Amino acid sequence: MTELNDSESVHGTSNLSASSVSSLAHFIDQVTMLCGPTQVQVGDAIEPRFLQPARYGAGRAAVMVRPGSSAEAAAVLALASRHGRRVVLQGAHTGLVRAATPMDGQDEVLLSTDRLREVFELDLLDRSLRVSAGFRLSEVNERLAAQGLWFPVDLSADPSIGGMLAHNTGGTRMLRYGDVRANTLGLQVALAESADPAGQVVRFGQGLQKDNSALALGQLFIGSSGSLGLITEATLKLSPLPRQRAVALVAPSALDAVFPLYQAVMQRWGVLVSAFEGISRAALEAGLHGQDLSRWFSGALPDYAMLIELSSELPAEQLDLRGLLQGWLEEAFESGAVSDAVLDADEAIWGLRHRISEGLRAQGKVIGLDLSLPRRHFMSFRERGQAWLAHFPQLRLADFGHLGDGGLHFNMVWPASAGALEPAQELTLRQGLYALVAELGGSISAEHGVGPQLQAAYRAHWAQVAPGVLDWSGRVQSVFDPNRRLGNTEWGA
Amino acid sequence: MTELNDSESVHGTSNLSASSVSSLAHFIDQVTMLCGPTQVQVGDAIEPRFLQPARYGAGRAAVMVRPGSSAEAAAVLALASRHGRRVVLQGAHTGLVRAATPMDGQDEVLLSTDRLREVFELDLLDRSLRVSAGFRLSEVNERLAAQGLWFPVDLSADPSIGGMLAHNTGGTRMLRYGDVRANTLGLQVALAESADPAGQVVRFGQGLQKDNSALALGQLFIGSSGSLGLITEATLKLSPLPRQRAVALVAPSALDAVFPLYQAVMQRWGVLVSAFEGISRAALEAGLHGQDLSRWFSGALPDYAMLIELSSELPAEQLDLRGLLQGWLEEAFESGAVSDAVLDADEAIWGLRHRISEGLRAQGKVIGLDLSLPRRHFMSFRERGQAWLAHFPQLRLADFGHLGDGGLHFNMVWPASAGALEPAQELTLRQGLYALVAELGGSISAEHGVGPQLQAAYRAHWAQVAPGVLDWSGRVQSVFDPNRRLGNTEWGA
Numbered sequence: 001m002t003e004l005n006d007s008e009s010v011h012g013t014s015n016l017s018a019s020s021v022s023s024l025a026h027f028i029d030q031v032t033m034l035c036g037p038t039q040v041q042v043g044d045a046i047e048p049r050f051l052q053p054a055r056y057g058a059g060r061a062a063v064m065v066r067p068g069s070s071a072e073a074a075a076v077l078a079l080a081s082r083h084g085r086r087v088v089l090q091g092a093h094t095g096l097v098r099a100a101t102p103m104d105g106q107d108e109v110l111l112s113t114d115r116l117r118e119v120f121e122l123d124l125l126d127r128s129l130r131v132s133a134g135f136r137l138s139e140v141n142e143r144l145a146a147q148g149l150w151f152p153v154d155l156s157a158d159p160s161i162g163g164m165l166a167h168n169t170g171g172t173r174m175l176r177y178g179d180v181r182a183n184t185l186g187l188q189v190a191l192a193e194s195a196d197p198a199g200q201v202v203r204f205g206q207g208l209q210k211d212n213s214a215l216a217l218g219q220l221f222i223g224s225s226g227s228l229g230l231i232t233e234a235t236l237k238l239s240p241l242p243r244q245r246a247v248a249l250v251a252p253s254a255l256d257a258v259f260p261l262y263q264a265v266m267q268r269w270g271v272l273v274s275a276f277e278g279i280s281r282a283a284l285e286a287g288l289h290g291q292d293l294s295r296w297f298s299g300a301l302p303d304y305a306m307l308i309e310l311s312s313e314l315p316a317e318q319l320d321l322r323g324l325l326q327g328w329l330e331e332a333f334e335s336g337a338v339s340d341a342v343l344d345a346d347e348a349i350w351g352l353r354h355r356i357s358e359g360l361r362a363q364g365k366v367i368g369l370d371l372s373l374p375r376r377h378f379m380s381f382r383e384r385g386q387a388w389l390a391h392f393p394q395l396r397l398a399d400f401g402h403l404g405d406g407g408l409h410f411n412m413v414w415p416a417s418a419g420a421l422e423p424a425q426e427l428t429l430r431q432g433l434y435a436l437v438a439e440l441g442g443s444i445s446a447e448h449g450v451g452p453q454l455q456a457a458y459r460a461h462w463a464q465v466a467p468g469v470l471d472w473s474g475r476v477q478s479v480f481d482p483n484r485r486l487g488n489t490e491w492g493a
Numbered sequence: 494m495t496e497l498n499d500s501e502s503v504h505g506t507s508n509l510s511a512s513s514v515s516s517l518a519h520f521i522d523q524v525t526m527l528c529g530p531t532q533v534q535v536g537d538a539i540e541p542r543f544l545q546p547a548r549y550g551a552g553r554a555a556v557m558v559r560p561g562s563s564a565e566a567a568a569v570l571a572l573a574s575r576h577g578r579r580v581v582l583q584g585a586h587t588g589l590v591r592a593a594t595p596m597d598g599q600d601e602v603l604l605s606t607d608r609l610r611e612v613f614e615l616d617l618l619d620r621s622l623r624v625s626a627g628f629r630l631s632e633v634n635e636r637l638a639a640q641g642l643w644f645p646v647d648l649s650a651d652p653s654i655g656g657m658l659a660h661n662t663g664g665t666r667m668l669r670y671g672d673v674r675a676n677t678l679g680l681q682v683a684l685a686e687s688a689d690p691a692g693q694v695v696r697f698g699q700g701l702q703k704d705n706s707a708l709a710l711g712q713l714f715i716g717s718s719g720s721l722g723l724i725t726e727a728t729l730k731l732s733p734l735p736r737q738r739a740v741a742l743v744a745p746s747a748l749d750a751v752f753p754l755y756q757a758v759m760q761r762w763g764v765l766v767s768a769f770e771g772i773s774r775a776a777l778e779a780g781l782h783g784q785d786l787s788r789w790f791s792g793a794l795p796d797y798a799m800l801i802e803l804s805s806e807l808p809a810e811q812l813d814l815r816g817l818l819q820g821w822l823e824e825a826f827e828s829g830a831v832s833d834a835v836l837d838a839d840e841a842i843w844g845l846r847h848r849i850s851e852g853l854r855a856q857g858k859v860i861g862l863d864l865s866l867p868r869r870h871f872m873s874f875r876e877r878g879q880a881w882l883a884h885f886p887q888l889r890l891a892d893f894g895h896l897g898d899g900g901l902h903f904n905m906v907w908p909a910s911a912g913a914l915e916p917a918q919e920l921t922l923r924q925g926l927y928a929l930v931a932e933l934g935g936s937i938s939a940e941h942g943v944g945p946q947l948q949a950a951y952r953a954h955w956a957q958v959a960p961g962v963l964d965w966s967g968r969v970q971s972v973f974d975p976n977r978r979l980g981n982t983e984w985g986a
Contacts, residue, residue: 123867123868123869124756125752125756125867125868125869126867126868126899127759148760167705168705168709170703170705174702174703178671178675179703181709182671182675200961201961202959202961202962202965203959203961203962204962206934206935206936206958207867207934208865208866208867208899208934208935208936208939209667209865209898209899210663210672210865210895210898210899210900210936211865211936211938211939212660212661212663212716212718212938212939212940212941212942212943213936213937213938213939213947213951213954214943214951214955214962214966214984215713215716215717215721215966215969215970215984216661216712216713216715216716217713217962217965217966217969219712219713220708220709220712220713222709223705223708223709224708224709225705228708239763239764240760242763259618262618263617263618266733267641267733267806268806269806269807270732270733270735270805271732271806272807312763313760313761313762313763313764313765314762314765318812318817319811324811372701372702372703372704373701374616374618374619374700374701375616375618375619376616376619402703405702405703406701406702406703407703441700441701442699442701443699443701443703443705443706444706445704445705445706446703446704446705446706447703447705448705449705450705450706450707454706458706458707461706462707465699466695466696468693468694468695468696469695469696469697469707469710472695472710472973473707473708473710475972476708476710476969476972477708479965479968479969479972480965491707491708
């Protein structure tokens with residue numbers, strides 16, 4: 001196919017160990033011939049954005065390659081397989097568990113899906129979109145808006161579609177629309193190993209809404225944290241854009257009023273409820289950072305607040321969502337369950353919600369746990385979690401989360417003024433909280449995935465909760481990636 | 494554990510070949526000690542209901558066993574594994590692909606989940622139900638109604654929960670609520686092989702709504718047609734019962750008005766649309782069988798009709814669904830897209846819909862294809878399918894289906910008066926239609942699963958459409974059931 005060349009790479013400098021130089025140079029030459037010299041970066045010449053994740057320290061890779069099509073991506077994997085090289089897959093690099101960040105600069109190939117943008121096929125009658133992995137969520141929704149449609153997995157970040165599938169993101173409106181899994185009708189995968197230089201691409205699911213004519217293998221890749229295979233495209237299920245929304249920020253009279261209010265809202269409005277978020281006072285303060293929105297509340301900031309959103313495809317003339325919400329709030333106020341509430345400020349309320357993470361980062365080092373819990377244990381986890389934090393007096397809890405789906409961003413800030421947080425101390429902190437999650441039947445990763453960041457916690461959690469999960473997961477990973485070339489998550493024991 | 498006994502079984506008579514007698518007798522003794530003599534039936538003594546499926550001829554099994562708990566079921570599988578026996582899994586035996594019908598009486602063990610009824614744990618705050626596989630759908634929904642909840646996968650049949658998961662049923666309201674997969678939060682599986690006499694039970698998913706802390710192995714068992722493992726219990730996602738429904742039976746002015754009407758309805762009402770069915774004239778006639786409902790239509794029965802249902806958690810005082818539907822129908826009538834319509838007869842309309850299958854069976858032998866298609870090819874499939882049927886002049890097409898999700902029950906009747914339909918002729922008929930499905934990007938099994946009935950068609954379909962699917966499915970099946978002991982579906986090439 002190409003002339004082989006064993007000479008040292010000229011695409012950049014890198015601190016490679018002597019033993020790996022010649023084979024790496026050979027690989028680089030071949031991958032350069034495949035994707036073109038402008039799409040290959042080597043060692044120290046790799047742009048920082050490919051190495052620096054949104055959270056945690058930068059990684060290092062031997063080489064970064066950006067194939068321009070599914071076929072090219074499959075060929076890169078085949079090449080890596082022939083050369084015995086490990087490949088880390090990266091979308092928009094917005095993930096929070098380092099699953100897309102190469103951790104071992106001596107050895108790893110970084111494959112960016114940035115340029116996988118061949119397919120964007122909208123089927124209006126099926127309300128589905130076949131789309132390449134490299135498109136960003138924001139781009140997809142901008143293009144769909146003109147048709148009155150959207151992909152309703154709604155996030156503060158702007159990931160690639162491939163990254164969203166690999167991590168099965170949930171977001172703020174999951175209560176109404178479900179996670180990525182519930183909105184995916186099929187996907188195409190380039191597999192890890194192939195004897196054919198063209199690689200191996202398989203389509204799992206043909207994009208139909210109803211299909212039981214095969215095993216659900218495609219489901220395995222959704223939420224696999226960039227292991228098992230490279231998702232090169234997906235067929236997404238779209239939803240009609242709502243024609244109206246009504247949003248309220250509501251302070252309960254006491255913490256134990258929160259879930260009864262949640263239950264009342266769900267029983268009353270069901271599918272009209274598109275978000276039900278909980279925000280602690282410390283998180284509220286972080287979200288208000290630099291904004292004078294404290295006028296919203298008649299008194300001081302409440303200890304806890306709920307963000308409640310109703311939405312509908314019907315226009316307000318046919319269904320008065322704002323009126324429904326207001327009527328209910330008045331009742332709840334009179335009954336004493338609610339002490340304060342704000343309506344009529346949708347943009348400002350969501351702005352506050354989406355500024356929390358940034359506001360917390362401004363206060364110091366954020367230790368963010370992305371948990372979910374059975375709702376009956378949600379408040380008890382908060383309480384017992386706070387008790388555990390008493391061992392770390394400098395730490396400040398600023399939790400918020402998706403009460404509606406049981407998700408809890410149990411985020412804590414270690415203030416800059418407290419000096420460095422020792423890794424051993426952070427480990428102790430996390431282990432105590434994860435043990436509590438396991439005890440209460442919760443998840444240590446609600447929507448962020450596993451990756452190197454949670455690798456040890458993953459293993460410890462399942463070894464305790466259900467060891468069979470580790471055993472069978474390792475076996476299934478071995479089917480698709482027997483030599484562990486893809487990604488940096490080990491699913492086995 | 495028990496005293497072994499190699500003497501011939503006394504639990505019933507059976508026509509076993511001499512070579513398998515002693516080991517079968519041994520197995521029967523052991524399984525009888527495990528589950529008790531009243532829960533084991535042998536050979537000809539097996540009750541017909543366990544052998545006679547809803548469609549197609551009866552099967553035969555060597556022995557039928559009904560374990561009384563998940564633990565007992567796991568032990569039965571372990572015993573079968575030690576004895577090298579194949580096991581067919583059966584729920585309520587309502588499936589339509591013979592996946593739960595033992596086909597080889599010489600050899601197979603039939604495991605009925607009838608008595609798996611240990612767990613029924615409702616979590617009102619999570620709106621979830623942990624339930625044993627043996628419960629029937631109707632029982633589950635009867636128990637839930639008092640709480641204003643239901644499991645919204647709505648079928649004419651009354652399967653067991655385990656059977657619903659094994660076949661990932663869709664039903665008439667899938668458009669609004671999704672299939673079983675979309676409404677399952679976790680499951681527990683007893684696996685095929687185990688060195689431990691107690692067997693091996695693993696829980697995949699803890700019943701949380703948001704969880705990405707493991708590979709999605711549980712998804713593999715959903716829709717596996719009773720292969721890979723025995724689902725002993727599941728955690729189901731429940732929905733609030735709607736407080737109102739409005740149903741119309743609508744005759745379009747022409748066939749090509751159907752999908753524009755569908756699109757208009759979806760864009761206008763979105764998630765309020767809980768059913769959108771299509772019914773051909775022949776199917777209408779079958780559904781009307783013995784009922785004088787022809788008065789509904791002002792003229793003759795239309796060539797095609799649509800069943801449209803809106804539903805909502807809101808009461809009619811807050812949202813007038815009937816008014817919305819009526820207003821839209823008046824517009825559609827004036828615009829000429831609709832020629833006739835009936836409102837205000839919900840029970841009667843659904844009754845008609847659910848009587849179609851029975852009505853067709855009264856006319857002769859039914860050849861039922863459970864297809865789905867991209868909606869843009871739906872009408873073209875109908876047209877070209879009908880053209881193919883011209884080769885079989887005695888056959889009468891009476892199709893109906895779930896236009897809303899692309900599902901099509903392409904059912905045909907071979908009238909009793911036409912004599913027997915030769916198997917070779919039926920095969921030719923089916924092959925022609927399946928080839929058309931493949932060409933148009935459809936599914937040969939939308940919601941019934943695969944099983945022996947579709948085994949050959951499955952292999953032919955994927956060999957043509959995506960051979961990798963066969964290859965990888967076979968490998969995954971080998972992980973969980975290396976010796977092919979469970980069920981009667983082979984997923985490999």
